[in-house]
Amino acid sequence: MEKYEELLLALRKVIRATDLYSKKLNKLTGLTAPQLLILREISFAEDGITASAVAQNITLSPATVSNVIDRLEQRELITRTRSTTDRRRVELTLTEQGRERLAAAPRPLQEDFIERFHALQDWEQSQLLAAMQRIAAMMDAHQLEAAEVLEVGTYEPPESDK
Incomplete structure (x- = not known):
């Protein structure tokens, strides 16, 4: 197998792991990965957070x-409240149902990934970062919108992939 084929195979495995986890997440919690990511971000803000701050913090477009916030509000997982001090500001908070759904959600893969990444030597971390940035550029993906965190969780590969 050519090296480029091995690299593309590894990329497909990462994409497949992401897709499988997204399906598992939706089945277990009824949430999509972006919905979970946004719920988590809202939960970090004790006094509420604006939609623009959420977008900025998770590096997705406003x-x-x-759109995701609209769906979360329709499902009564979050509420929008106009600020009493600044009427232009609309703050997002989790509802009790939103907190319960978030608590029942599995741990995101980025937490496992970060632990494993930090266990690497500094030079290995730099090498992986440079390689992935180069791959993104080679695939004309360097300017695509993406969250700073992976939107997946622990992955159990199927028997056929082991």
Whole structure:
């Protein structure tokens, strides 16, 4: 097998792991990965957070975040409240149902990934970062919108992939 084929195979495995986890997440919690990511971000803000701050913190476009927030509000997982001190500001908070759904959600893969990444030597971390940035550029993906965190959790590969 050519090296480029091995690299593309490894990328497909990462994509497949992401997709499998997203399906598992949706089945277990009824949430998509972006919905879970946004719920987690809202939960970190004790006094509420604006949609634009959520978008900035998770590096997704405001339009994408707004659409997801609309769906979360319709499902009564979050509430929007106009600020009493600044009427232009609309703050997002979790409802009790939103907190319960978030608590029942599995741990995101980025937490496992970060632990494993930090266990690497500094030079290995730099090498992986440079390689992935180069791959993104080679695939004309360096300018695509993406969250700073992976939107997946622990992955159990199927028997056929082991």
